[in-house]
Amino acid sequence: IRLAQLSPLLISHPFITLWGGGLVRACFLALLTLNSSGSLPWMRSFEGLQSVGVLCFHFPVYTTLLWALEQSIMENLWGWHSWERVLQGYVVTVVAWLYWSRYVSSLFLFLGRSISSLLTKTPAEKPKDTQTPLKRLMGYMRPYLWNFVFVLLLVVLSSYCEMAIPKYIGRAADWIISEETSDAFTEAIRIMALVTFVSAVLEFVCDLLYNVTMSCIHTSVQGAVFQAVLKQEIAFFDDTKTGELVSRVTTDTNDMSEALSEKLSLVMWYTARIVFNIYFMFSQSWKMSLLNCMALPILWVIPTLTGHFYQTIAVKVQESLAKANQVATETFSCMKTVRSFANEDGETERYRLQLEDTYALNKKEAVGYATSIWTNSMTTLTLKVCILYYGGTLVTRGGISSGDLVSFIMYELKFASCIEAVMHYYPAVRKAIGASEKIFEYLDRKPKLPPKGTLAPKNLKGHIEFKKVKFSYSATTDESNLVLKDVSLEIKPGQVTALVGLNRSGKSTCVKLLERFYQPQAGEILLDGKPLQSYKDQYLHDKIAVVSQDCLLFARSVRENIKYGNKDASDEEMHKAAEMASAHEFIMKLPSGYDTDVGEKGSQVSGGQKQRIAIARALIKRPKILILDNATSDLDTENEYQVNQALLNQINNCSVLLISNRMSVVEKANHIFVLDNGMLKEEGAHDELLKKGGLYAELVKKQNMGFRGQEVERNDAN
Numbered sequence: 001i002r003l004a005q006l007s008p009l010l011i012s013h014p015f016i017t018l019w020g021g022g023l024v025r026a027c028f029l030a031l032l033t034l035n036s037s038g039s040l041p042w043m044r045s046f047e048g049l050q051s052v053g054v055l056c057f058h059f060p061v062y063t064t065l066l067w068a069l070e071q072s073i074m075e076n077l078w079g080w081h082s083w084e085r086v087l088q089g090y091v092v093t094v095v096a097w098l099y100w101s102r103y104v105s106s107l108f109l110f111l112g113r114s115i116s117s118l119l120t121k122t123p124a125e126k127p128k129d130t131q132t133p134l135k136r137l138m139g140y141m142r143p144y145l146w147n148f149v150f151v152l153l154l155v156v157l158s159s160y161c162e163m164a165i166p167k168y169i170g171r172a173a174d175w176i177i178s179e180e181t182s183d184a185f186t187e188a189i190r191i192m193a194l195v196t197f198v199s200a201v202l203e204f205v206c207d208l209l210y211n212v213t214m215s216c217i218h219t220s221v222q223g224a225v226f227q228a229v230l231k232q233e234i235a236f237f238d239d240t241k242t243g244e245l246v247s248r249v250t251t252d253t254n255d256m257s258e259a260l261s262e263k264l265s266l267v268m269w270y271t272a273r274i275v276f277n278i279y280f281m282f283s284q285s286w287k288m289s290l291l292n293c294m295a296l297p298i299l300w301v302i303p304t305l306t307g308h309f310y311q312t313i314a315v316k317v318q319e320s321l322a323k324a325n326q327v328a329t330e331t332f333s334c335m336k337t338v339r340s341f342a343n344e345d346g347e348t349e350r351y352r353l354q355l356e357d358t359y360a361l362n363k364k365e366a367v368g369y370a371t372s373i374w375t376n377s378m379t380t381l382t383l384k385v386c387i388l389y390y391g392g393t394l395v396t397r398g399g400i401s402s403g404d405l406v407s408f409i410m411y412e413l414k415f416a417s418c419i420e421a422v423m424h425y426y427p428a429v430r431k432a433i434g435a436s437e438k439i440f441e442y443l444d445r446k447p448k449l450p451p452k453g454t455l456a457p458k459n460l461k462g463h464i465e466f467k468k469v470k471f472s473y474s475a476t477t478d479e480s481n482l483v484l485k486d487v488s489l490e491i492k493p494g495q496v497t498a499l500v501g502l503n504r505s506g507k508s509t510c511v512k513l514l515e516r517f518y519q520p521q522a523g524e525i526l527l528d529g530k531p532l533q534s535y536k537d538q539y540l541h542d543k544i545a546v547v548s549q550d551c552l553l554f555a556r557s558v559r560e561n562i563k564y565g566n567k568d569a570s571d572e573e574m575h576k577a578a579e580m581a582s583a584h585e586f587i588m589k590l591p592s593g594y595d596t597d598v599g600e601k602g603s604q605v606s607g608g609q610k611q612r613i614a615i616a617r618a619l620i621k622r623p624k625i626l627i628l629d630n631a632t633s634d635l636d637t638e639n640e641y642q643v644n645q646a647l648l649n650q651i652n653n654c655s656v657l658l659i660s661n662r663m664s665v666v667e668k669a670n671h672i673f674v675l676d677n678g679m680l681k682e683e684g685a686h687d688e689l690l691k692k693g694g695l696y697a698e699l700v701k702k703q704n705m706g707f708r709g710q711e712v713e714r715n716d717a718n
């Protein structure tokens with residue numbers, strides 16, 4: 001190249017050599033890249049070829065720009081093949097490659113997705129797995145499209161007005177320096193005052209409209225996430241911790257909407273200001289503006305890289321915070337257990353360890369933030385010094401007026417602060433988008449439920465049949481994992497059927513299958529001869545009422561708890577249900593009767609009272625099938641017997657499935673099924689089973705012996 005440059009043909013045309021050399025080098029490298037079998041796939045990609053372009057043409061472009069700015073270019077024209085320049089070329093190419101691969105591609109993706117999501121009519125409720133968080137967010141913004149169009153218009157107008165002010169300051173400065181006519185000065189001041197006022201009013205209206213719109217979007221996203229979580233199958237709740245769910249629905253959506261309402265609006269404002277800033281700068285002095293713009297790519301690369309870093313780290317911080325929340329939620333909800341084991345220090349330690357993890361991630365985040373701010377300040381500072389120096393020389397040469405320089409310096413200062421602001425807020429917006437990924441994960445998750453049923457017959461007999469049902473909580477159907485093994489049983493209409501067995505034999509699992517919380521892996525469950533899944537979900541839950549051992553009450557009044565899911569029920573119906581559950585009497589003695597708040601999880605009432613309220617809650621539905629799964633276990637033997645008897649006597653025309661560990665309670669049942677380790681061992685009436693002398697008889701015997709043993713012990717103690 002050096003020899004060619006010095007040849008008699010080219011020595012008088014250094015510019016042609018510069019550009020021609022770049023072109024030859026680009027063609028040669030591109031050919032090599034595309035034809036060589038050893039080149040890497042990314043090199044053959046569009047980004048790879050772009051990088052070749054940057055490597056070969058950045059220097060001719062740079063030199064030409066310097067020439068346009070009337071700067072000395074002799075050294076560049078004759079020294080572009082030196083090793084320093086070659087090295088500099090590779091450094092610039094690496095930076096450009098990072099810039100292209102991270103920023104430009106994401107910008108194109110952003111624009112493409114934004115436009116397509118705004119134009120396509122796919123409703124936000126029907127997400128596709130491939131949709132990115134950003135596209136999903138745009139989906140929620142679509143109903144407010146016109147609000148956003150109006151906001152954008154206001155942003156443009158107000159930014160234009162704001163950016164016009166330095167121009168009139170420059171004019172006023174020119175008047176002060178020349179002291180010609182006062183008209184120009186007063187006109188400049190008048191226009192300045194007017195545009196300042198208009199800009200302020202527009203900004204106010206815009207902020208108001210934007211924030212109101214964003215709060216609407218926040219509410220709808222939060223509602224949708226909550227609804228999506230509630231729609232999931234029960235197994236999802238078994239696997240996902242409550243703290244994590246709460247964190248996703250509240251903290252994450254709040255963080256996201258906060259960042260999007262505040263930070264995104266600032267990014268929008270400052271971007272519009274940058275655009276008008278550039279416009280006014282070029283109208284003041286295109287040469288100085290060109291110099292200013294040469295620094296732009298460097299100013300953009302930094303936020304892009306830090307933005308990407310933030311996005312990745314934000315997801316990790318969210319996960320870590322969700323885990324810490326889980327520890328806190330679990331500890332507070334089991335506070336009595338924690339206290340009774342005096343394990344406050346243990347729980348504090350667990351929480352501390354989790355917070356340490358979050359702290360480590362926050363430190364990384366802080367390093368990224370500090371680096372981006374520092375590099376940004378350094379670049380803008382250097383740029384300011386260059387502009388002042390170059391502007392000064394232009395004024396002395398008479399290229400521009402002093403007022404123009406004053407305006408330009410003001411534009412330059414604003415430009416720097418706008419770039420700084422975008423750099424500051426842009427990573428936060430990316431971070432919010434990163435955080436929203438997890439939220440949309442829940443929205444996108446399709447519940448693993450069977451197809452919806454359609455049956456809702458007016459008259460239901462309440463006849464249930466289990467036919468060779470096999471079930472395992474894990475996906476595998478290995479014999480060792482099966483909780484129910486070929487269970488066949490029948491609950492006849494209007495009869496009391498009991499299910500007994502040792503702990504963990506699968507009794508409650510049968511109930512969960514009846515409630516359709518899980519699906520059997522083999523066999524089928526029939527209700528009035530039709531498969532259970534062919535019934536409508538709401539219908540099924542109206543007809544089947546379950547009172548289980550862990551009957552949870554909500555932190556609301558007794559009235560609200562009994563009418564839960566049946567808020568239209570009358571007070572008479574509520575009283576009747578409470579009487580049937582032997583609850584009316586004690587409820588009336590509570591401080592505010594039916595309006596007494598039962599406290600969190602029913603902490604303000606005793607275990608037995610809780611269970612009676614839960615029974616009333618089930619009876620108010622007037623169910624066709626009533627399942628009592630150890631529903632009265634918190635009552636003493638005497639009370640349990642009484643409540644059960646009262647219950648069974650009053651319920652007419654209703655199939656009852658009774659699960660109890662007390663044999664005295666089940667002995668009155670019409671039919672008894674005995675489960676052992678997930679298998680049906682025996683069935684029959686109480687007397688038949690006793691005579692048989694099998695597992696049931698053994699259970700009865702052991703319980704009687706247990707009671708007698710306790711009595712003997714008590715007598716001995718007395």
Ligand SMILES: Nc1ncnc2c1ncn2[C@@H]1O[C@H](COP(=O)(O)OP(=O)(O)OP(=O)(O)O)[C@@H](O)[C@H]1O
Nearest residue numbers: 238473474483501502503504505506507508509510
């Ligand atoms: N959500 C679940 N996920 C995984 N395994 C479970 C789940 N619920 C119950 N199991 C397991 O299924 C088996 C049967 O439990 P199930 O609660 O049906 O028995 P049970 O006879 O009602 O016991 P108990 O009388 O103690 O209430 C047990 O081994 C239990 O650990």
